[in-house]
Amino acid sequence: MIYQKPKGTRDLFGFELERLETVNSIARRFFKKSGYQELKIPWVIDKRVYVLIPEGTASVWRAFIENKLSLPARFLYIGSMFRKERPQKGRYREFEQIGIELLGESQPFYDAEIIEQAKRFLEIIGAYDFFIEINSIGCPKCRSAYKNILKSYLKPHMNTICTDCQRRFGKNFLRIFDCKEETCQKIYDRAPMITDHLCLECREHYAHVKKYLGIFKVDSKENKKLVRGLDYYTRTVFEFKQKGLGAQDTIIAGGRYDLLMKELGGSDIPCLGWAMGPERMLLALPQDVPQLEDRTSIYIAVIGERYVETMLKVRDTLVKNDFICVMAAPEDSIKDQLRQANRLKVDYVILYGEDEAEKGMYAIKDMKTGEQHSIVPDQLLQFLKKS
């Protein structure tokens, strides 16, 4: 072994890859029909060193500016993202993400719409047992006023909260609400919440978002402790959480970030979006969801090299007609060929050798029942299609 795969990465193949790709193609179909255009963004975000993208939003913005695209714009991106944390259940260092970004829309209608689209998408895939949490974290105006209120509430408790929270207090203020310590949570339960300290505009925006969620018939639960660590988030934040997962149970997270564009040095453009971790979601689903396309598979057993050419034509016809088709090397014994066919779990085997050539027929064997009969070449496609 020359080298092993880096920690937190995986080789995807077989069923696992198949269902991930199925989710991706459903996403493409669904969101393109909803007016989104796909954007393929580079994994590398630095000229000299290989710095890998941790999320898609900033890159989508960069692409928007660099390509001088016009507003309003809806983008879909699908691909690998990277994080450096130690892996655990539902958290890999290289992981898949499906995300959408909606640029240039400030109406609360759209906050509700992207939540509804996420929900419909999950339903199409066959996900269930998830719930939606929403909150509003206001704008810089109400948030800075609120931060002072929260700070003065927390001051007397500084020695009671855990060391992690003390660190968060200085670095990532609102994130203290995410703490898993019970003693900390007891203190935060009685803390003033940002949702109750919104300015008039933010309050109205939030009320409209909830109104539209009602019109869209999307059930959601308000979680006043749901926050974001970064300052460019404004107003609406939401998460979809999946039951039956471990500590990492958020399958979709998103919100509104009207200040991001300014932070990146651009003009003032509002933006909404979310990102989904399909692998994490699939962890909680039964193996047969989403439903895979079930194609009939055929193995062509050839007995004698001089029949290869005839069977190559059959193979090409089958592939053109969307069957899965594998051909055997004529040097292998018929026993080996059938054994291979069995291992590949194919539905049918076409056998062709001296006997069949003389009669001008194909022998076709149903691998489930073991039945075998002769069929004239012209009827092959018809026979396979009705099966």
Next chain:
RNA sequence: GUGAGUGUAGCUCAAUUGGCAGAGCAUUGGACUGUGGUUCCAAUGGUUGGGGGUUCAAGUCCCCUCACUCACCCCA
């Protein structure tokens, strides 16, 4: 970065207070020379993750290291 748990055949796992490294499945061959899967018989398969130590003797006990898993942390 921190903590806990697990590493034995290709896979899933056994192995008593330290006492001959095993089973099932898989693989290969045969029974069966143009018929897989089922059945029967046989064979192959291991520096017990790696290194060091204690001991007459280590899969088992001690130390180090690597990998995986879960949790903390982080979460744009």
